Amino acid sequence: MAPLDFKRRVKDPGDVVAGSILLGFSLVLVFYLVPNYINEPPMLQNPMMSPRWLPGIVGWLIVLFSILLILQGCLLDRSSEEDERAIEKGSTQRFVLMVVALLIYVALFESMGAVFTGILATLVLFVAHPVRTWWAYSLAFVFPIAVTFIFVKVMNVPLPIVPIGF
Numbered sequence: 001m002a003p004l005d006f007k008r009r010v011k012d013p014g015d016v017v018a019g020s021i022l023l024g025f026s027l028v029l030v031f032y033l034v035p036n037y038i039n040e041p042p043m044l045q046n047p048m049m050s051p052r053w054l055p056g057i058v059g060w061l062i063v064l065f066s067i068l069l070i071l072q073g074c075l076l077d078r079s080s081e082e083d084e085r086a087i088e089k090g091s092t093q094r095f096v097l098m099v100v101a102l103l104i105y106v107a108l109f110e111s112m113g114a115v116f117t118g119i120l121a122t123l124v125l126f127v128a129h130p131v132r133t134w135w136a137y138s139l140a141f142v143f144p145i146a147v148t149f150i151f152v153k154v155m156n157v158p159l160p161i162v163p164i165g166f
Helices: 005-011 013-037 053-075 091-112 114-128 134-154
Strands: none
Touching: 013 114, 091 114, 114 134
């Protein structure tokens, strides 16, 4: 296939490349990582209680959306429209604060608990971006508490809740 023929068939090469990379990673997740590295207890009362259930669902959703992204790149021509997806480089300070938020979450999750670490990382992310309304900062407290509650009480995922020593 000549490069000119490829350009005629593919309307947005960025979507096709991104979809192909996501498809590759999701297939590795679904067919290799989940079956080989997530152990199932020998006796399950319900298949939805399996530790493989949620990663399997997420993996198959990524497969589906990556195929849709590839199809979008092949079928939709957006050259006449203004592309809102254009990458605009942000400040170095914003990038550094986002990395700091990730490092805070990873480093303190086990020792300080999911709620405290989630609140702290979300506050750092809000400072990194131009969030200047007071009610948005209240969401930094509500979301980590709600997500932890859903994981612990609804999905029975054991998460560290409170810091050690409190």
